[in-house]
Amino acid sequence: xxxxxxxxxxxxxxxxxxxxxxxxxxxxxxxxxxxxxxxxxxxxxxxxxxxxxxxxxxxxxxxxxxxxxxxxxxxxxxxxxxxxxxxxxxxxxxxxxxxxxxxxxxxxxxxxxxxxxxxxxxxxxxxxxxxxxxxxxxxxxxxxxxxxxxxxxxxxxxxxxxxxxxxxxxxxxxxxxxxxxxxxxxxxxxxxxxxxxxxxxxxxxxxxxxxxxxxxxxxxxxxxxxxxxxxxxxxxxxxxxxxxxxxxxxxxxxxxxxxxxxxxxxxxxxxxxxxxxxxxxxxxxxxxxxxxxxxxxxxxxxxxxxxxxxxxxxxxxxxxxxxxxxxxxxxxxxxxxxxxxxxxxxxxxxxxxxxxxxxxxxxxxxxxxxxxxxxxxxxxxxxxxxxxxxxxxxxxxxxxxxxxxxxxxxxxxxxxxxxxxxxxxxxxxxxxxxx
Amino acid sequence: xxxxxxxxxxxxxxxxxxxxxxxxxxxxxxxxxxxxxxxxxxxxxxxxxxxxxxxxxxxxxxxxxxxxxxxxxxxxxxxxxxxxxxxxxxxxxxxxxxxxxxxxxxxxxxxxxxxxxxxxxxxxxxxxxxxxxxxxxxxxxxxxxxxxxxxxxxxxxxxxxxxxxxxxxxxxxxxxxxxxxxxxxxxxxxxxxxxxxxxxxxxxxxxxxxxxxxxxxxxxxxxxxxxxxxxxxxxxxxxxxxxxxxxxxxxxxxxxxxxxxxxxxxxxxxxxxxxxxxxxxxxxxxxxxxxxxxxxxxxxxxxxxxxxxxxxxxxxxxxxxxxxxxxxxxxxxxxxxxxxxxxxxxxxxxxxxxxxxxxxxxxxxxxxxxxxxxxxxxxxxxxxxxxxxxxxxxxxxxxxxxxxxxxxxxxxxxxxxxxxxxxxxxxxxxxxxxx
Numbered sequence: 001x002x003x004x005x006x007x008x009x010x011x012x013x014x015x016x017x018x019x020x021x022x023x024x025x026x027x028x029x030x031x032x033x034x035x036x037x038x039x040x041x042x043x044x045x046x047x048x049x050x051x052x053x054x055x056x057x058x059x060x061x062x063x064x065x066x067x068x069x070x071x072x073x074x075x076x077x078x079x080x081x082x083x084x085x086x087x088x089x090x091x092x093x094x095x096x097x098x099x100x101x102x103x104x105x106x107x108x109x110x111x112x113x114x115x116x117x118x119x120x121x122x123x124x125x126x127x128x129x130x131x132x133x134x135x136x137x138x139x140x141x142x143x144x145x146x147x148x149x150x151x152x153x154x155x156x157x158x159x160x161x162x163x164x165x166x167x168x169x170x171x172x173x174x175x176x177x178x179x180x181x182x183x184x185x186x187x188x189x190x191x192x193x194x195x196x197x198x199x200x201x202x203x204x205x206x207x208x209x210x211x212x213x214x215x216x217x218x219x220x221x222x223x224x225x226x227x228x229x230x231x232x233x234x235x236x237x238x239x240x241x242x243x244x245x246x247x248x249x250x251x252x253x254x255x256x257x258x259x260x261x262x263x264x265x266x267x268x269x270x271x272x273x274x275x276x277x278x279x280x281x282x283x284x285x286x287x288x289x290x291x292x293x294x295x296x297x298x299x300x301x302x303x304x305x306x307x308x309x310x311x312x313x314x315x316x317x318x319x320x321x322x323x324x325x326x327x328x329x330x331x332x333x334x335x336x337x338x339x340x341x342x343x344x345x346x347x348x349x350x351x352x353x354x355x356x357x358x359x360x361x362x363x364x365x366x367x368x369x370x371x372x373x374x375x376x377x378x379x380x381x382x383x384x385x386x387x388x389x390x391x392x393x394x395x396x397x398x399x400x401x402x403x404x405x406x407x408x409x410x411x412x413x414x415x416x417x418x419x420x421x422x423x424x425x426x427x428x429x430x431x432x433x434x435x
Numbered sequence: 436x437x438x439x440x441x442x443x444x445x446x447x448x449x450x451x452x453x454x455x456x457x458x459x460x461x462x463x464x465x466x467x468x469x470x471x472x473x474x475x476x477x478x479x480x481x482x483x484x485x486x487x488x489x490x491x492x493x494x495x496x497x498x499x500x501x502x503x504x505x506x507x508x509x510x511x512x513x514x515x516x517x518x519x520x521x522x523x524x525x526x527x528x529x530x531x532x533x534x535x536x537x538x539x540x541x542x543x544x545x546x547x548x549x550x551x552x553x554x555x556x557x558x559x560x561x562x563x564x565x566x567x568x569x570x571x572x573x574x575x576x577x578x579x580x581x582x583x584x585x586x587x588x589x590x591x592x593x594x595x596x597x598x599x600x601x602x603x604x605x606x607x608x609x610x611x612x613x614x615x616x617x618x619x620x621x622x623x624x625x626x627x628x629x630x631x632x633x634x635x636x637x638x639x640x641x642x643x644x645x646x647x648x649x650x651x652x653x654x655x656x657x658x659x660x661x662x663x664x665x666x667x668x669x670x671x672x673x674x675x676x677x678x679x680x681x682x683x684x685x686x687x688x689x690x691x692x693x694x695x696x697x698x699x700x701x702x703x704x705x706x707x708x709x710x711x712x713x714x715x716x717x718x719x720x721x722x723x724x725x726x727x728x729x730x731x732x733x734x735x736x737x738x739x740x741x742x743x744x745x746x747x748x749x750x751x752x753x754x755x756x757x758x759x760x761x762x763x764x765x766x767x768x769x770x771x772x773x774x775x776x777x778x779x780x781x782x783x784x785x786x787x788x789x790x791x792x793x794x795x796x797x798x799x800x801x802x803x804x805x806x807x808x809x810x811x812x813x814x815x816x817x818x819x820x821x822x823x824x825x826x827x828x829x830x831x832x833x834x835x836x837x838x839x840x841x842x843x844x845x846x847x848x849x850x851x852x853x854x855x856x857x858x859x860x861x862x863x864x865x866x867x868x869x870x
Contacts, residue, residue: 333768
């Protein structure tokens, strides 16, 4: 460390300084010696762009500016972006990358839409684009996908990547309360945003699924390619139906490599509520924790678990990226580029193979199961398990299917809903994690 | 990919070709196009050094040689070492690194002893030294520690990193059989080596603990620094004692950052059997799976889970490293160097804070607990919980302590064993994972 005084510092511009940014500033200060030792040069915070500099008495005043574009244009090496959203951030980061400045960002919405454009700008100038904090907070997940598993063939990525919906579903499971009531409570306690749309409607999880699928399958997948269902449709009845069968409900992001009957490869990415067995490792992931399964040909099954959000955990991921890009500057290298060479087509949800759980209230008379089973057969859907129970004048019928194209399953459920013998379709949900 | 024909290939020498090596060769062949796309140049297997070339009809004969040193000296860029053991491998790898050839190795015993020397040789010539496969097989663990968490402060690494002992302990737990019998069965089924010493005596886990502690705490920790107890002393009584209290027994590798009362930092690394609650995530890790917890100041709690051994899983980790070092060659960079700048002292086991579980058969008369409690108090060890049960003329007494220096706990147990009222010390084991 003796000759570090002679190595010029790596100058960092911070865009946005909320909860995560504040933690980044704190760590940059407290860990300055550690970081310098790991990078091989001091890291210097050269400026912080915030909308209202006068609102940040806690930050070093001489570093504050309201002019992000000017800060990016100044003599800095790395931009750390923690503002979020598309514009004006997209233009700023493109401009930084075009000028050869490396970018570390936690902006999942931007990456899920424009990672291709940003990666091209980075490649053209030789700058780095790192974004570990964009998915699953503190969990080192993107680097393993981008680097550790680069010699393997990933077949599936499945996980819980949104803390708000996980909190709400966990609470519904433990209290038996309905969705609307639980969401209100979550908002009151600060577990849901004032406008919870991005979380509860699955947009956040879909952005993350797009990023994960892109990395796992070397294919550009955008948020628009991801099939998306939020948790607004999950009812107390669904939760009860799951519980009766030893299952629980989670909002999962699922990215799969699909091979059709002709051997043609495609990818599928989707976000929707899922029933999983209570014995499944993901069933025990509660509150703000995230967990992601990765399956690969050679590595087999892997699981990553940790805090998916929060100031300090997200800042940890940002700092890891910052050390990497700063080190690349010092030693004169570059991190892995975008890998989109496979360019696989995205398979539509209707053709994705899923399994359904269907709970029905049916007339309590002979021949009902035959009629319902006939509807499944008509759509070429094979039934894995049936459970019948009498309940006064109606009976309950629970069916779990084998894998079938989602469109066929959906059409079957619609047809069943129209049968005279079916009084009510109590719960319909996809099932994962079972043989 | 169109201009890759013009990029010269990265030439790889493979040392050793057993189960893992065979999988590496297979993946290099099957995934050649993928790997070339990710590296930016073709990867060419230039030679395979094995002890007896005539014993490998399954490999391309023109690549085989018995002369590893000559192969390393030839026109190759990267050495992949899968032989294991110290010499002659250490000399070969030093020679390769000194000549600027990058090294990918799975050799935990070598790294646990000589990683400093190897890293210095790599630094001197600018070559890369990667070893993801040396710990926890397919699980991307070292890269996250080395890179993703480089901006954070790791405080603890704890996990199951040896599949053989985990298999034996799982089997003892489920069958109630003793250690010797279960080991025999494991050997018969191929879960234990013919000479199981390295596994059952904890040497393998200690090597891995040394590697993990070195990376986590930026300090050179060798296998000799790691306190080590194998599973040979785990009895059927221990397993029963654990079960009665809702616990199970696992062999854990535990690396901790220790801060003493004067604020002085040190590191502690140890391998020994531990009782953990059955509800703990590590309790559910069975068979050949490994799982490692990492705790850091900013990231909080992380967990990594996956297959810890086996040909294909280990090959996956080797290939990930190979892609990284090959890419570094193509783009002209280097991976992270050894980070040993913290150079913390290693704390001896006696001063490491642990908690003990002690099961005793005691005389069934008044005042026994008072005598036993007095022995704990005399060593300044605080008791967390006591359970007494009558059993004819003897009674059982189970004590769980609070954290105390291991030496004090050990001395307490010795003293208790000498008390007249204590008929037998049935089980003594450290406890982790409880508040």
